[in-house]
Amino acid sequence: MGEIVLSKVMKSFGGVEIIKGIDLTIADGEFVVFVGPSGCGKSTLLRLIAGLEDVTSGTIAIDGRDATDLPPAKRGLAMVFQSYALYPHMSVRKNIAFPLRMAGLPAAEQQRKVEAAAKILNLTPYLERRPGQLSGGQRQRVAIGRAIVREPAAFLFDEPLSNLDAALRVSMRQEISELHQSLKTTMIYVTHDQVEAMTMADKIVVLNAGRIEQVGSPLDLYRSPANLFVAGFIGSPKMNFVEGAEAAKNGAHTLGIRPEHIDVTADGPWSGTVGICEHLGSDTFLKVEVAGVGTINVRAGGEVPLHHGDPIRLTPQPDKFHRFDSAGQAA
């Protein structure tokens, strides 16, 4: 139903290459997240799939059919925009019914589908309101409703949660995941937030400067990042990178150790001084200045009675080391 195959897709704007040749297969029913820093081309890639931008070269096939030159409306995709892009002078009901109206569906059929979508998204009490009278989360749900009623081959989400506050973001994230579970439709989701990527995706595509750095399941990327970029991007707090003698001792140019894989011990091989200390209750994040190694972030479980300036000894877990060569690739 919703298989999307990109081959050698390139896009340049006025001579500047934004997308530098992307090959990617998105299986039917998959939840794929494009993640990367801002300016990496993830939104552009989504817009290329949507048909809002024309590819410079390469092909896009949707459902086994070449869609490279199809206009957006004919691709059978539905998009949810960052700004929701609701029609401000139409009621919620009309907003959701809009794509059906454009498709020329009979009014009764339109109403039935709108009611069904509203029920899924808990929007029934708000159907007669205008978008301006709704909260951010409700507007987001209307935008999703407008996408659902089209029964598209795939949903495209362009940073849909970035305008919401932190608490709402978490609950909307779960709602979208649940929606994916019940609809089983292909979803492509663009975000710069690696937490969203880790929690929602079946498959994460890490993009950097117009190229794919790595494709894999969230835990694949966490366990075995292919290069320094992915290693630094996935995981929070960021992975520590150690170079020099300490790395050479372990047979690598750069040694990567995640903060959660370093233990605070009384007799550890690394001794240092505690810098900034963030006590969250469930975790304690420590920034430790280790002599001969550098600044190391440590995630200690639970409450740790340490403060700024305290001496500390650390033991990294050798079996959790990530080794990278001088080109930044995993060794």
Place this chain on the structure above:
Amino acid sequence: MATQASRTAGRLMLSPAVVLLFLWMIVPLAMTIYFSFLRYNLLMPGTEEWAGFDNYHYFFTDPAFWPALVNTLTLVIGVLVITVVGGVALAVLLDQPMWGQGIVRILVIAPFLVMPSVSALVWKNMLMNPVNGLFAAMARGLGLPPYDFFADAPLASIILIVAWQWLPFATLILLTAMQSLDQEQMEAAEMDGAGVFWRFWHLTIPHLMRAITVVVLIQTIFLLSVFAEILVTTNGGPGTASTTLTFLVYVQSMLQFDVGLGSAGGIVAVILANIVAIFLMRMIGKNLET
């Protein structure tokens, strides 16, 4: 302002300006009302006496009154239609990315900066003149007889000139409104399968409604008092064909030296302007609410 003291101080400091503005408005209005009830002719100084509603009676029964009223409304509505339709069209065009955008935008705004009497004279002598005008030359080039604009279609010619002057204003306001149109909304509609014209009618136009309302309200205020364009082109003629209420007031008080009658006409014009304003606010005022 937070405290009681600062609020009081604020009011005190504002009051001179408010009082001045109030006097600025109320003194001429009161004097005009007073004059409109006097028999006050500049040719017979010292004979001013109370005339009651005579001036109003003469003004309403003046054979030029009804033509002037109709001409005023025709002028206002005609210019509004041309500037709003043309302004929307120009705003849509100018919103497209193109080479030389900055220069083109400045050129479009230029007519608004030319003073009315000058632009009316340019139109009269260089464009619409049946002997020397550009349009006459073009007509002759096509083998047609030249058209004498101000003799055959005086009011339409004035509407054209005034519309030319106000089109930049409408374009400017509507262009800024165009630029705040959410592009994602347009893209969403495109993905939903809406065509170009549908998007224009159902997204662009509703988005522009507030700006159009502002254009209509502001322009109406100024169009009700159009004067220079009429004075330098047709002088209200032929006959009363291009006489508006404003021009009629001028004729009566300045050419016939009848200040009392002119003042009565001025008050009628003020009342008419208020009626128009009430109608406008009823019809389109709701667009200004958020």
